[in-house]
Amino acid sequence: MRELMVRGLTLEADDVLTVELVDPTGAALPEWTPGAHADLVVGDGTVRQYSLCGDPAAGSLTVAVRHDPAGRGGSSWVHRTLRPGDRIPVRGIKNHFALEPAPQVVLVAGGVGITPLLPMAEQLARAGKPWRLAYLGRETKRMPFLDRVRALGTPATVHETATTGRPPMSELLGDLAPGALVYVCGPAALIEDARAALEARGLGSQLRAEYFEAPALAAAEDPGTxxxxxxxxxxxxxxxxxxxxxxxxxxxxxxxxxxxxxxxxxxxxxxxxxxxxxxxxxxxxxxxxxxxxxxxxxxxxxxxxxxxxxx
Ligand SMILES: Cc1cc2nc3c(=O)[nH]c(=O)nc-3n(C[C@H](O)[C@H](O)[C@H](O)COP(=O)(O)OP(=O)(O)OC[C@H]3O[C@@H](n4cnc5c(N)ncnc54)[C@H](O)[C@@H]3O)c2cc1C
Ligand code: FES
CATH class of the missing domain: 3.10.20.30 (Beta-grasp domain)
Incomplete structure (x- = not known):
């Protein structure tokens, strides 16, 4: 656990606030790789996870927090209380969603689910690896990081579903090279669609997904003792x-x-x-x-x- 200082807050899109954190003494921050998240202690001690969405070489940690009015208050606290200069405890960095070597990487992001995928896309673009990104959201005004996504050029496509409707998942995934990996982050329904589309092609094991909230499930069968x-x-x-x-x-x-x-x-x-x-x-x-x-x-x-x- 370590206390970091808020250096900057930016309203990145409607309801999405970017928080840039640095060490108050100027000490170096831990290294991280795309897909990683930090555990932030928000409000009265609850911990919430936020994907690191800045540049791994920047010397600061940046997270983007979408305000969830239906939540228990973690994201509200970030939006309503956190101010530049404030200190916030951060409990380390983990990565359960790391880029694995693959002949092709396809990224599908829904809304704030762009956060772990954007540093992945930027890394893949820098490395000259085959990749593409489909970034979906209802309205562009609620979609963070559109400038960074558009700067990635043609492998990245933006889909404003309120105007164009949501393209079928098979179209978003497109043709996949043998051994391609598909990384999806966003609403549970988007992840489940990608899972179904990949399983239909016999490629279920090529999905990598990160959920920001647990999907609503039908009651599980008797869990047993x-x-x-x-x-x-x-x-x-x-x-x-x-x-x-x-x-x-x-x-x-x-x-x-x-x-x-x-x-x-x-x-x-x-x-x-x-x-x-x-x-x-x-x-x-x-x-x-x-x-x-x-x-x-x-x-x-x-x-x-x-x-x-x-x-
Ligand atoms: C690995 C990981 C990375 C993440 N990265 C990001 C990110 O980059 N940006 C981002 O904005 N968020 C991210 N999240 C989600 C984030 O951690 C918080 O869950 C989110 O900010 C909402 O927090 P909250 O306290 O406002 O709402 P929460 O209380 O966490 O509620 C979230 C949702 O859970 C449901 N809910 C409400 N009350 C309850 C309850 N009593 N019990 C169970 N469920 C309830 C509601 O549907 C609500 O909309 C990430 C989550 C994970 C696991
Ligand atoms: S407490 Fe989050 S996975 Fe178990």
């Missing part, structure tokens, strides 16, 4: 059907970092030593889930009767 063995603490605990492993583990006095408790932020990632996981998060890729070496204990459960965790 299982046992967790905490290897380092030497405890065995029962996780009943109506509680998460996170609740049971923290209830037993074991410290585990957690924020969203909805399987989207990655804070509660825990190493799995034995047992098969029933992954229910939106952070890990299909391949990472198949590797069965870690899990988000706020939502994921055991496929069998027991799991051993490195706690």
């Amino acid at each position: 299982f046992l967790v063995r905490l290897e380092r603490s030497g405890m065995e605990l029962v996780v009943p059907a109506d509680r998460s492993a996170l609740e049971v583990v923290t209830g037993a006095g074991i410290d585990v970092l957690s924020d969203c408790e909805e399987g989207i932020c990655g804070s509660c990632e825990t190493k799995v030593l034995a047992g098969e996981v029933d992954h229910r998060d939106y952070v890990l890729t299909k391949q990472e889930k198949a590797e069965n070496s870690c899990m988000m204990i706020c939502v994921s459960r055991a496929r069998g009767p027991r799991l051993t965790l490195d706690l």
